[in-house]
Amino acid sequence: MKYYTRLVMPLLVTLALAFSKFYYGNISKDWEGIWAYLPHITTVLIVCGFTWCLLVLMQILKKIFIKQYDISQEDNLKARKVLTQINMMVKIANFMIILLGIGLILLSFESVRKVGVGFFASAGVAGIIIGFSAQKAIGTLIAGIQIAFTQPFRLEDAVVVEGEWGWIEEINLNYIVVRIWDLRRLVLPTTYFLETPFQNWTRTSADLLGSVFLYTDYTVPFEELRKELDRILETTELWDKKVKVLQVSDAKEFTVETRILVSAKNSPTAWDLRVFVREKMIEFIQKNYPESLPKTRVEMTQK
Template sequence: MQEEFLKIPSNQSLLYVFGGLLLMVLIYLFTIMVLRKIGKDPNYLLPPETVKKISLPLFLILLSFLIRMGSLRELLGLEDFGAWFRKVSTLLFIVSFTWLLIRIIKLIKQLVIRNYDVHSPNNLKARKVYTQFTILERILIFLIIIMATGVALMSFEEIREIGISIFASAGVAGIIIGFSAQKMIGAILAGIQIAIAQPIKIDDVVVVEGEWGRIEQITLTYVVVAIWDKRRLVLPTTYFIEKPFQNWTKTTADILGTVFLYTDYKVPFEKLREELKRILESTDLWDGKVQNIQVTNATGSHVEVRALMSAKDSPTAWDLRVLVREKLITYLQENYPESLPHSRVFLKDERKKELDKN
């Protein structure tokens, strides 16, 4: 047996092995050359790191073909371990091909979303594309990993037989697992529905559970909302399918802001409108679209005045509302103090009334 192991391989086997190595190197170099050439062409716009990211999994795929060659086993004197070589080659191919597919999906996502700026003021389309590709990327990666794991396990005959026997005798266990996984499956389906219907998108301004914030992250099973005070609200994806919530940027980023003032009946409305116009025209927070003063209510003690204004997005609208509220109150204090709300008391002098009668 030792003599057979140390037997010198034939020239034909050596030629096959070196020929296979040479072919693998040539294919690898040709593929890298083509990718680099495409990356320099502005019509294709491949990211500069494309070659680096797919070179290793591509090399492992070619290596798996080399390991499967019978001439390599003959050259190493390991003909008796052919089954092990084939098994290693199969597993290496599955892992490396899965790795390559995941890298390609990520590169495609980068190619698409880099043409859209999520941080621009008018970023509705960018947020739509970014949300769709982020969720779809995770769904595809999840499915690819599940399928690759299944194919890898099915390559083992022993595991395949064990799996068949388990499935044949685990009816009750399957029902229990099905009920246990119901919520998880529902969350995944909700994530897919969000990716398609898009009730929310990345960077959307929402009000959920009484909290104002922005959609920071969307996964298959949960959504992270960044609250204005830097807290994070984590909600299941099913929440945005089953429960009502406010989305301030569903169709457009611009929004109307309101400021309510409670004044006396002596308030000069036209002067207040002129002052609102002057305030808005003096700040960059106003987008120049909407500005108005309206009397929305009147009670026995005060008049409710609503100042209406528009801004490019909700954070800007908040700052604009704060500014307008402060400026209008200051304007009334300095110019029309009698317009500030106050209570009136009327005193009647009964003695004077009797003297007047006499």
């Protein structure tokens, strides 16, 4: 019920203005001087009040719908999908409401109405001029609508854009805010995501695979590393108990590359799990197999 109280003030103001307009309608015809402009000012204020009511109503409806979905849950894919659509639809509706309000205010002026008639008389030329001047704005609006319904990403999706890892924090009509892992904010135009390839790591699920690479000498015992990985994962709640793999992914001239794959419930947890596993595995090798740390061999021959 508390949401609806936000509508009381704009509604009362608009009704009061409408009542005064109705009450003084006939009397105002005889007003002169500065008072003669008062009816028109009242009309403009009524349009502003009505626009205000609609904007507040959209925010109330948004809060009512959002309250039904919780993105703090682990399995939040459906919630993020719905919230993304709601946010974009509300932003588009707000844009249209403000545009309509401005249009009604302008049409309340006699001179603007005459210009409007002239434009309609030459609709072809006017259409071309408006099309060129508003091309970018219209393209951005269409891009926002596309993102809302096709959803290449959603709120809190883990993405890689411009070489940066982060999460979708805000989705607006003309720009997207990506929260980088070090708390920087990367602001990109909406059209960027329709024209430029990017990585979405949580497109179908919040679960993530994290990779850890170790570089050791050829003498390292791989089976012992696998046993230690099992022991490490059993001691932490960061691992979701789904995926654990240790494989030799490459053999170079002086070192062996070992790749560890582990799974976590979401991207922040996957990052912490990777760091934890990397530290523990390095400690294990240092303590138990120091001779297997990377080294460079030099063969010397005596003549």
